[in-house]
Amino acid sequence: MKLTFPNPDNEYVEHIMRKLGYKMGHEHGESNEKDFIREIAGAPYPRFHIYAKETIDNQIVLNLHLDQKKTSYQGFSAHSGEYDGEWVQLEMQRIKNILGQKGT
Numbered sequence: 001m002k003l004t005f006p007n008p009d010n011e012y013v014e015h016i017m018r019k020l021g022y023k024m025g026h027e028h029g030e031s032n033e034k035d036f037i038r039e040i041a042g043a044p045y046p047r048f049h050i051y052a053k054e055t056i057d058n059q060i061v062l063n064l065h066l067d068q069k070k071t072s073y074q075g076f077s078a079h080s081g082e083y084d085g086e087w088v089q090l091e092m093q094r095i096k097n098i099l100g101q102k103g104t
Contacts, residue, residue: 001088003062005101013052013060020095022050037067045069048091049081064092 007016013034014024022036031053038048051063066082082088 001064001084001092003064003092003095004059005062005099007054007058007060010058013054016060016099017050017052020098022048025049048088062095064088064095066091 017024017036020038022038025035025037033051033053036050036052038050040046040048046066046068049065049067053061053063055061066085066088068082
């Protein structure tokens with residue numbers, strides 16, 4: 001599930017994500033994406049996972065999904081991810097509420 005919102009104060013995406021309760025995962029050099037995770041129940045999984053990107057026109061794009069479990073096969077990035085379910089929708093609404101805006 002995606003959310004795009006303006007960043008008029010030029011806030012670092014890492015700072016915004018900390019306010020949302022997420023911690024840094026990895027940076028993806030070529031795509032200029034960074035990923036962040038938020039554990040749900042004090043355990044590594046399930047967890048919310050966001051890819052965040054700052055755009056040239058001063059927007060931030062968040063791409064949210066729910067990781068149900070760790071990658072099953074070494075060398076593969078596939079996992080049991082949920083991209084548009086009740087939990088993902090509730091988390092996106094929580095993010096919008098914290099940001100104080102609707103976004104798109």
